[in-house]
Amino acid sequence: MLEKFKAVVIDNQNEKFTREIKEIDTSHLKDGNVLVKIDYSSLNFKDAMILKDGGRIVRKFPFVPGIDFSGTVVESEDDKFKKDDKVILTGFRVGEVYFGGFSQYAKVDANFLIKIPKSLDTHKSMMLGTAGFTALLCSFAVKAKEELLLGEKVKDVLVTGATGGVGSIAIMILSKMGYDVHAVTGKKDKNDYLKDLGAKNIIDRKEFEGESKLLEKGVWDGVVDTVGGVALTKILAQTKPGGIVALPGNAGGIKINTNCMPFVIRGVKLWGIDSSGSSIKRRDFVWNEAAKLIDFSKVQTFTKELSFNELLDVYPKLLKGELSGRTIVNPNK
Ligand SMILES: NC(=O)c1ccc[n+]([C@@H]2O[C@H](COP(=O)([O-])OP(=O)(O)OC[C@H]3O[C@@H](n4cnc5c(N)ncnc54)[C@H](OP(=O)(O)O)[C@@H]3O)[C@@H](O)[C@H]2O)c1
Numbered sequence: 649m650l651e652k653f654k655a656v657v658i659d660n661q662n663e664k665f666t667r668e669i670k671e672i673d674t675s676h677l678k679d680g681n682v683l684v685k686i687d688y689s690s691l692n693f694k695d696a697m698i699l700k701d702g703g704r705i706v707r708k709f710p711f712v713p714g715i716d717f718s719g720t721v722v723e724s725e726d727d728k729f730k731k732d733d734k735v736i737l738t739g740f741r742v743g744e745v746y747f748g749g750f751s752q753y754a755k756v757d758a759n760f761l762i763k764i765p766k767s768l769d770t771h772k773s774m775m776l777g778t779a780g781f782t783a784l785l786c787s788f789a790v791k792a793k794e795e796l797l798l799g800e801k802v803k804d805v806l807v808t809g810a811t812g813g814v815g816s817i818a819i820m821i822l823s824k825m826g827y828d829v830h831a832v833t834g835k836k837d838k839n840d841y842l843k844d845l846g847a848k849n850i851i852d853r854k855e856f857e858g859e860s861k862l863l864e865k866g867v868w869d870g871v872v873d874t875v876g877g878v879a880l881t882k883i884l885a886q887t888k889p890g891g892i893v894a895l896p897g898n899a900g901g902i903k904i905n906t907n908c909m910p911f912v913i914r915g916v917k918l919w920g921i922d923s924s925g926s927s928i929k930r931r932d933f934v935w936n937e938a939a940k941l942i943d944f945s946k947v948q949t950f951t952k953e954l955s956f957n958e959l960l961d962v963y964p965k966l967l968k969g970e971l972s973g974r975t976i977v978n979p980n981k
Contacts, residue, residue: 654979655751656956658699659710665701669956672712677755679746681725684735684756687770689717689749690777691959691975692813693899696966698743699959705744714977715742715924716778717749718770726758734764736935738778739924750956752979762931767939774976775947776938779813782923783872784934784941786814786894787821789919790870799890802869806883808832808856809874809899810842811972816950818872819845821941827870832856832879838972845946853879860885862909870894877901884910884918896921899969950974955981 652671659666674683697703698713706713716738721729729735740760742748747755764773776784793799805822809815810831822829823846831847832855839850856879866888873883876898884906887893895918910916926934950973954962965971 653752654956655712655747656699656714656959657710657712658702658706660702661709667699667960669960672751674753674755677747677753680754680756680760682721682729682735682756682758682761683723684717684719684737684754684761685722686717686719686749686752686754686979688719688774689714689977689979690774690779691954691963691966691977692716692778693897693966695743695750696963699963700967712747712751712754713743714749714751715739715744716774717754718764718773719754720770722753724758728758729761729763734770735761736764736773737761738781738931739926741924750959750977750979759928762928762935765936765939768935771976772944773935775944775951775974776817776942777813777974777976778923779974780817780938780942780947781931781934782896782921783814783817783821784938785921785923785926785930786818786872786896787825787941788934789894789921790822790827790872790892791825793870793890793892797890800869802827804828804830804868805870805872806830806832806851806868807847807872807874808853808879808883809897810847810850811835811838812874812899813974814874814896815872816845816973817942817947819847820943820946822872823847824941824943830868832875834969835972841950841972856882862907863913866891866914872896875900877903878905880904881906884916887914887916889914889916892917892919894919894921896923947974951976953978953981
């Protein structure tokens with residue numbers, strides 16, 4: 649039986665929302681059949697919404713948030729995993745419905761876990777975390793234009809929310825894939841950072857605000873749009889025939905006001921990305937490709953490592969768009 653361990657616990661009693669670092673024990677970990685000692689978790693947009701007020705995502709309190717983690721199996725009731733296996737978890741509603749990764753231990757369903765590829769480790773895998781995994785899924789969606797659909801070679805790819813976790817890593821992957829990456833950002837002081845990641849060209853976020861025509865000049869072979877909202881209408885109108893728009897996020901709003909023309913005249917494809925529901929086969933494939941496409945020494949330069957205390961101070965900045973790069977959480981710091 650484990651000693652007590654530390655976790656971030658959010659609660660909502662009598663309309664009063666609280667977040668504290670508490671000591672709990674395994675009797676609190678009611679779901680799942682694999683117990684994992686966590687090395688790292690990471691801070692994602694969804695985590696910040698949940699830490700603020702549950703984000704209308706968490707319904708049962710008290711609750712341990714954290715939508716991803718990496719660590720080592722301590723006990724497994726499932727043959728797929730054994731003690732000392734190194735594992736990654738992202739999504740599957742862990743940190744939303746099931747207790748999550750802002751904890752020194754988690755217990756989850758064996759069907760939610762994958763083994764860490766030999767080319768990665770627990771630190772590298774959470775430097776990527778849900779954001780990096782999503783960036784990989786988006787980049788492979790863009791690449792499908794020339795592979796799965798056997799269309800023309802991809803050349804120009806737009807990435808919105810460029811300084812964010814998904815955007816930053818997508819720029820790195822897409823430039824490694826050999827594409828010309830055009831990075832859209834609202835942060836004027838981040839041009840050098842984006843160029844260093846591999847962006848060829850930087851575009852001011854303002855250019856994707858306001859009304860757009862039914863169809864504009866087609867300039868993008870592919871797009872990774874983490875912003876959604878009004879920007880997406882313009883993006884669809886500017887995508888070349890057969891182009892693919894991968895849409896993982898809605899940092900800029902959920903409403904889109906588009907029309908049929910990009911789809912029926914140009915065959916543009918809007919490819920929704922839900923990393924949380926990806927199959928285990930897809931996860932295995934994508935995580936195994938990560939080391940070939942990502943320069944981890946570069947990711948390290950824009951990754952901050954926080955303790956639980958620091959996490960509770962920093963998460964509001966992410967909601968205000970004041971954080972850039974990746975933030976990993978070390979429960980043992
Ligand atoms: N579908 C999935 O599986 C999945 C997985 C992970 C994340 N997501 C979603 O993807 C989005 C990005 O996630 P992330 O982890 O990269 O978040 P993040 O690190 O907070 O980055 C979001 C970026 O979007 C830009 N932005 C923020 N507010 C904006 C606004 N009002 N209008 C336009 N741009 C704005 C900012 O970049 P600039 O300042 O450079 O413009 C910001 O850095 C979020 O909506 C998140 O929920 C989805």
